Amino acid sequence: MWEPSQRYPDPAIRVLRPEFEHYRLPLAAVERLATGCRWAEGPVWFGDGRYLLWSDVPNNRIMKWEEETGAVSTFRSPSTFANGNTRDRQGRLITCEHGGRRVTRTEYDGSITVLLDRFEGKRLNSPNDVVVKSDGSIWFTDPPFGIIGHYQGSAAEQELPANIYRIDGATGQATVVAADVNGPNGLAFSPDEKQLYVIESRARPRNILAFDVEADGTRLGARRVLIEAGPGTPDGFRVDVHGNLWCGWGMGDEELDGVRIFSPAGEAIGHIALPERCANLCFGGPARNRLFMASCRSIYSLYVNTQGVSGG
Numbered sequence: 001m002w003e004p005s006q007r008y009p010d011p012a013i014r015v016l017r018p019e020f021e022h023y024r025l026p027l028a029a030v031e032r033l034a035t036g037c038r039w040a041e042g043p044v045w046f047g048d049g050r051y052l053l054w055s056d057v058p059n060n061r062i063m064k065w066e067e068e069t070g071a072v073s074t075f076r077s078p079s080t081f082a083n084g085n086t087r088d089r090q091g092r093l094i095t096c097e098h099g100g101r102r103v104t105r106t107e108y109d110g111s112i113t114v115l116l117d118r119f120e121g122k123r124l125n126s127p128n129d130v131v132v133k134s135d136g137s138i139w140f141t142d143p144p145f146g147i148i149g150h151y152q153g154s155a156a157e158q159e160l161p162a163n164i165y166r167i168d169g170a171t172g173q174a175t176v177v178a179a180d181v182n183g184p185n186g187l188a189f190s191p192d193e194k195q196l197y198v199i200e201s202r203a204r205p206r207n208i209l210a211f212d213v214e215a216d217g218t219r220l221g222a223r224r225v226l227i228e229a230g231p232g233t234p235d236g237f238r239v240d241v242h243g244n245l246w247c248g249w250g251m252g253d254e255e256l257d258g259v260r261i262f263s264p265a266g267e268a269i270g271h272i273a274l275p276e277r278c279a280n281l282c283f284g285g286p287a288r289n290r291l292f293m294a295s296c297r298s299i300y301s302l303y304v305n306t307q308g309v310s311g312g
Helices: 018-023
Strands: 013-015 031-034 040-048 051-056 059-064 070-075 082-087 094-099 103-107 111-116 130-132 138-141 164-166 174-178 185-188 195-200 206-212 220-228 237-239 245-249 258-261 269-272 280-284 292-293 298-303
Touching: 013 018, 013 059, 018 269, 031 059, 040 094, 040 237, 040 269, 040 292, 040 298, 051 082, 059 082, 082 130, 094 130, 111 164, 130 185, 138 185, 174 220, 185 237, 185 245, 237 280, 245 292, 258 292
Parallel strands: 040 082, 040 280
Antiparallel strands: 013 269, 031 298, 040 051, 051 059, 059 070, 082 094, 094 103, 103 111, 130 138, 138 164, 164 174, 185 195, 195 206, 206 220, 237 245, 245 258, 258 269, 280 292, 292 298
């Protein structure tokens, strides 16, 4: 049974390189906010409402935690097996849905707009994770994980390669920006948006790739392996204003479970130990300095001495 640390600094926050000391708050500890999920994913912060949303994928629902009261409730059920979530630059919820095999936008009145469910006449696979660029474009990964069985979606035939897509914010036009990533999963931009980082989750070991973003901001150029995960299993991640990558980590070895933090150069600098593998995370709170971690069955949080980039 997990118990929060009763002492500061929290021993769950591990310094792997001296530069991580700057990002650790000695008087902040890991907190468990909610539990009881089957597979928690896609956390997204709504500062204007002071609440967190996240997907409980196999339970086919989106959950809600309220900062002011700590209340946990169901935000949407069924959710069409929602997975990754983010907000667009107008504050609307953007969701990747395994069941609908689509990317949707929740409007201010609660209605749902389908942004993309087909490409060149063929159905998407099972959109997984999503990020919105400052120009309003929506970038998402589309591996087949949600159509390989009836647990996180519905078994179906794969009609398209596991592409990475861009939806133009003005026209709604979709383009493939990368077609040769082996199991594209989590993705995030560097603070200056000159790099796009993508988890290659079917590589062995898993890789975190770094793509150059072309000058026009709509295409990807050269890529390289930024991080070889070794025994780790990165899934979803976010980037802070200093360019560090905060990556969901774990599975297979309890010592790896939690969040692994990497410098922009790809060096592991810190680790937040959790009792469960962390699948995905986001920054939130009034100052974007509270890390929310979706970890198997539970949601955890930790205040840190940095901020998530806008739109993350």
